[in-house]
Amino acid sequence: MTIKSKSGSVIFKNVSRRYGNIAAVDNISFTVEPGTLVTLLGPSGCGKTTTLRMIAGLEMPSDGQITIGDVDVTYLPATERDVSMVFQSYALFPHMTVIENVGYGLTVSGLTKAQQLEKAREGLALVGLNGFEGRLPSELSGGQQQRVACARALVLEPKVLLFDEPLSNLDAKLRRRMREDIRELQVKLGLTSVYVTHDQEEALAVSDRIIVMKNAQIAQIGTPNDLYDRPANAFVADFIGGANLLPCEVVVIEGETARVRLGDVEVNVRRGPVTKTGPARLALRPNAGRLTATVAVSAIPVDVKKATYLGSHWEYTVGSQHGDIFVTQPLDHAFAAGASALLSLPSEGLCLVE
Structure with a gap:
């Protein structure tokens, strides 16, 4: 049996x-x-x-x-x-x-x-x-x-x-x-x-x-x-993986890619469910951006508010003109609370939501 x-x-x-x-x-x-x-x-x-x-x-x-x-x-x-x-x-x-x-x-x-x-x-x-x-x-x-x-x-x-x-x-x-x-x-x-x-x-x-x-x-x-x-909306982006939701402007849409403006920075991302230009929100995964102290392409200035060491990685809360952003970084990306830095925005780990 x-x-x-x-x-x-x-x-x-x-x-x-x-x-x-x-x-x-x-x-x-x-x-x-x-x-x-x-x-x-x-x-x-x-x-x-x-x-x-x-x-x-x-x-x-x-x-x-x-x-x-x-x-x-x-x-x-x-x-x-x-x-x-x-x-x-x-x-x-x-x-x-x-x-x-x-x-x-x-x-x-x-x-x-x-x-x-x-x-x-x-x-x-x-x-x-x-x-x-x-x-x-x-x-x-x-x-x-x-x-x-x-x-x-x-x-x-x-x-x-x-x-x-x-x-x-x-x-x-x-x-x-x-x-x-x-x-x-x-x-x-x-x-x-x-x-x-x-x-x-x-x-x-x-x-x-x-x-x-x-x-x-x-x-x-x-x-x-x-x-x-490919989250369908802001709720799913936030609930699955805790994405940061940043206000942005969709400048151009070409197929499945959109060029968006975030302050003075422009970056190409997956357009997701967004089908027209204008205001939208950019979903940034915590592990997508990279903190750096040097000049970087497609980067926004941030101030490190909190730094937490977790053994395998760092967790940071950084302030920006777009609001607070939560990011995780490898151990070799160490920044002290109060430091100024740049957060680079590669297209991977970014997508638009309604």
Whole structure:
């Protein structure tokens, strides 16, 4: 007996969820292709968790249609949907052993007790917890508890696996390791997965595609590269990668390139969604510009307000006539707070947004 994937698509068509006059989710449409991991990303209150709960059947939409595989599940209860969820709190039974927690959902599967035990052991093997069968959740680390929660969901062989901020309770180093493990497991099994987080770095690391949400609506859908390099608007540019948004003037547009004026400086950049000349905003990634004390082409004068040493790089907040700018620099670009410098603006790492 082996754990298999029954991956199916997830389709939202004009789905809304309202609580009285307040829209938690407002007329959204998207498709999660079979075997892919799609992340719902956004700040608190944007509607991402409500969207996930509607896939799970824990919330019912006010309008629209939800399809999983070939089945319209819009108003089906959670028990009739072929989905499993890994919760933020893990939701393990404290009085049950690891193997009992993993096999709990199989008790109504029609399998014999021997088959249930075999499948539960396979689930633990998938997440690297062989030998932990007899332990209680209280005897496990946070990362191990998270793996048990994943195994419990995997043994049910769902069409769709849901993750509700599964790494938020872990420390930074363990989060990096666990997100790699989740991604490796998802690819290995070909699982259709929907993942909720407010951490943009986590979303970039695990996703085939990302749905960025703002104020109950979708701000942009795309691959991690699309969202980082070609943000559709100022919100996405700021939320994905923390871009500095500088007021500028679009002078000329030629194909996919625009020449923009920033104070006394002109530079060629990707035009992004901007289609006409005039006022716009230039998205500058923190690692794009370079601080220098010598004359540089396409550079603006700045004053170093804050300098923070982080071991692998420097972080600076610099003041300019365009406002404060946050930049990261290599270790050999060291400037003291209070120093004057020039910030060069190469075309890479720059793009226009509406």
